[in-house]
Amino acid sequence: MSDNGRKIYAVGDIHGMLVKLERLLDRIPFRDDRDRLVFLGDYVDRGPDSRGVVHRVLQLVARGLDVVCLRGNHEVMMENYLKDEDVAFFLVNGGASTVHSYSVGNEEGRCVVPDTHKSFLRGLKKFYETDDYLFVHAGFRPGVPVADQADDDVYWIRDEFIASDYDFGKKVIFGHTPFLKPFVDRRKIGIDTGAVYGNKLTCVCLPDEVFYSV
Helix, strand or coil: CCCCCCEEEEEEECCHHHHHHHHHHCCCCCCCCCCEECCCCCCCCCCCCHHHHHHHHHHHHCCEEEEEEEEEHHCCCCCHHCCCCCHHHHHHHHHHHHHHHCCCHHHHHCCCCHHHHHHHHHHCEEEECCCCCEEECCCCCCCCCCCCCCCHHHHHHHHHCCCCCCCCCCEEEEECCCCCCCCEEECEECCCCCCCHHCCCEEEEECCCCEEEE
């Protein structure tokens, strides 16, 4: 999994909580020249500063850090909104706060999403795989090869994945479903700990399986 001592730091659902993201980045012992950051999606919606979170992640990428960014279901909804599709569904599922964050300071309060942020949304990965781990936003459908997984499952699945002991051949690191503390079993690790609901933002360091939360 790691070469030359490289570690992977996987970060759970941020949901516009920029202050918690900054605190988490300050806390983890990430080495710029050696380690990898993996974001599991849901950068936007519900929290107060979705635009700030996307901007901060883009700053990390611009610094030349080894950053992998996955797509979450809330980015799927935001992309649809920007295409004028499923607008009400997006707004009632936390998208109103995202629209507000992209409207502050703009003329007439219009929602203006920069092209760089639109490109970021388009470029997000469905899942990410290393020699030892699979990283995904929500999870995988048990019994279905990873390469054949439907988008709806990768971005939305919950109980069928979490309750299953199906072996995908590698440990799965996932977000999407909030827990009070990280979910750990022999097949999977869930690191959405409800940062936007008053709980913590969590990162897991691999292969150590050491958790950092703020």
